[in-house]
Amino acid sequence: MRILIHGINFFPEQTGIGKYSGEIAEWLVARGYEVRVVTAPPYYPQWRIADGYPNGWCKDNVRTEDKSKSCEVKGGSLAVYRCPLWVPAKPSGLKRVLHLASFALSSFPIMLWQILWRPDVVWVVEPPLFCAPQAWLVARLSSAKSWLHIQDYEVDAAFDLGLLKGAALRGMVAMGERWLMRRFDRVSTISPRMLDRALAKGVAADRAVLFPNWVDxxxxxxxxxxxxxxxxxxxxxxxxxxxxxxxxxxxxxxxxxxxxxxxxxxxxxxxxxxxxxxxxxxxxxxxxxxxxxxxxxxxxxxxxxxxxxxxxxxxxxxxxxxxxxxxxxxxxxxxxxxxxxxxxxxxxxxxxxxxxxxxxxxxxxxxxxxxxxxxxxxxxxxxxxxxxxxxxxxxxxxxxxxxxxxxxxxxxxxxxxxxxxxxxxxxxxxxxxxxxxxxxxxLDRDAVLGRFEAELKKVVNAGKSRAVDYSRGRAD
CATH class of the missing domain: 3.40.50.2000 (Glycogen Phosphorylase B;)
Structure with missing residues (x-):
């Protein structure tokens, strides 16, 4: 199975989303999957590009917590494509928006290029929500399944924390968010309350998945x-x-x-x-x-x-x-x-x-x-x-x-x-x-990721079954 991961944070970042996205990729590779990652150079949580990484388009070997170590590949493969972004020294509401938008823009051509690779699943992490439209588009154009994983409801948090303001703006952004979320084949998040929020935003129950963070x-x-x-x-x-x-x-x-x-x-x-x-x-x-x-x-x-x-x-x-x-x-x-x-x-x-x-x-x-x-x-x-x-x-x-x-x-x-x-x-x-x-x-890592793997197989196999039925003149 080929899995395309799209997100702004990845190894060797040591905290938050980057840590978990990196561990997912490593775990899948060790299980024999082909994985590609479109991400940014590491910058978080220091809010500056890490030493040794250019702020430009490049392909590098996956790094674990030690930059000198490469991922141990057991039958799978992993390629990491890094795209430039603007990193503000002192992030604020507007600066954060521009920061996230800069990565979405710079990564878009690299994501389109992955259509030629023909992934089976396009897995995108929110934040940033800016990346979700292009991930969904790439999935559609490559006949892949689309999966949105929500680590943080950044839109709601930005308004509730006062980083963004304006009732009209919030209503417009929330409407776009709901429209987009309903189009993914799977929407997962990390806690039951956050899953309830996804359902309230219009995600169908049979597409909603609880996928908590884990610990080794x-x-x-x-x-x-x-x-x-x-x-x-x-x-x-x-x-x-x-x-x-x-x-x-x-x-x-x-x-x-x-x-x-x-x-x-x-x-x-x-x-x-x-x-x-x-x-x-x-x-x-x-x-x-x-x-x-x-x-x-x-x-x-x-x-x-x-x-x-x-x-x-x-x-x-x-x-x-x-x-x-x-x-x-x-x-x-x-x-x-x-x-x-x-x-x-x-x-x-x-x-x-x-x-x-x-x-x-x-x-x-x-x-x-x-x-x-x-x-x-x-x-x-x-x-x-x-x-x-x-x-x-x-x-x-x-x-x-x-x-x-x-x-x-x-x-x-x-x-x-x-x-x-x-x-x-x-x-x-x-x-x-x-x-x-x-x-x-x-919260055991292997148990949590094992359930994630089972859901991956389920959504991909469901798509293949429908394709077979259509080829025989039957629709589900």
Missing amino acids: LSGFRIQDSGFIKTGVRAEDSGLSGYRVELGIAADAVVALYSGNMGGKQGLEILAQAAELGSRGEERELSCQTTSDAELEPCNLNPEPCNLSFSPDIVFVFCGNGAGRTDLVLQCKGLPNVRFMDLQPLERLGELLSFADIHLLPQRADAADLVMPSKLTGMLASGRPVVATANMDAELANVVAGCGLVVEPEQPQAFFDAINTLARDAALRDRLGAAGRSYAVAH
């Missing part, structure tokens, strides 16, 4: 956690790995945010929580008294101490993106904050397991328009999550069994949830184990 469970080495009251895990007692690199004590509790630093996350709440944590440390110090022998915690007034006390919580913010500079400025002078750049994919399991608590902020107006892709790794790591979400949002439903959820834009409540987990190792263990169980049951 083999990348996480899960052991008995070995937590003790101070919050030290047995495997961390030797101060190895990231704790040494960042200068974090063995008895500190690590609250980790790892991923893109963009506009949909509401990152300011991370700085606000860290600032509250810093105040807590100061209050704890003020609730101490000296003696001739030693400095001991004050036990004379236990109620105030209990209210203000929290164990040492170190906030680690790992990632890149348009919002990182502002976050760094907001955290200036906070001794309990560490920043890291995006880490290599081969260390992803180590990074996520280094956390004691995962942080997952989300703006209220982004609810059910996106399902954060970073959640899969958080759950697989066996660590609890503190998320911000409206209580009726799907994100809240998922996290409720394996972490704590608070309303968005409530920094005190967010910090209180972090502090609750920091003080209760048994609760962390219980919620983390529940998250790991959920990942094993629902």
Whole structure:
């Protein structure tokens, strides 16, 4: 089977859509499929073209997380065609539109050229929706099946987040979106609520597919956690790995945010929580008294101490993106904050397991328009999550069994949830184990991609069956 993938993000991007699109291509190639990808040079989440990649038309070998490694081909084949695009240094509403449109325009002739290859399926990823019309056209002209995969309802999100404005404009764009979506042979998305939205936009139920993001469970080495009251895990007692690199004590509790630093996350709440944590440390110090022998915690007034006390919580913010500079400025002078750049994919399991608590902020107006892709790794790591979400949002439903959820834009409540987990190792263990169980049951890479493969075969074989029936003078 020949599969043509069209999307702006691909390997070697380490986060979000690029990571998942690259893993799909690798998995299909390993299963013996012929795969071609029309994409852009890597630029995300730094919003600049990666070193070593020209911003022009070129064909290159597929890259895994390490640019020096080529994809291991087992009977299949993979070709990647990269097309130029404009990348704004500081993306805004209009700039994002022009950015996405530049790729759609530059990739159009390369997509038309793929008609000669005669793909069986044209698989396009939204965002950007700009690419969907040409992907559908190429599928029609090559007698292929068309598949739209929605990672993010970018049109709805752009208006709800205020990146684009105007009721008339929104109505016109939404009408075009609905018309286009109804013409694909398959429309998939990553969560049940997002699938409901596709149905509400007019996609037929027999063409709608739930295709969630996944996680490679083999990348996480899960052991008995070995937590003790101070919050030290047995495997961390030797101060190895990231704790040494960042200068974090063995008895500190690590609250980790790892991923893109963009506009949909509401990152300011991370700085606000860290600032509250810093105040807590100061209050704890003020609730101490000296003696001739030693400095001991004050036990004379236990109620105030209990209210203000929290164990040492170190906030680690790992990632890149348009919002990182502002976050760094907001955290200036906070001794309990560490920043890291995006880490290599081969260390992803180590990074996520280094956390004691995962942080997952989300703006209220982004609810059910996106399902954060970073959640899969958080759950697989066996660590609890503190998320911000409206209580009726799907994100809240998922996290409720394996972490704590608070309303968005409530920094005190967010910090209180972090502090609750920091003080209760048994609760962390219980919620983390529940998250790991959920990942094993629902997010395993081979299981998710196996169901995707079965649906691919189903849609292609259905087309072949109809062609045979028509050749015999019968129509379905």
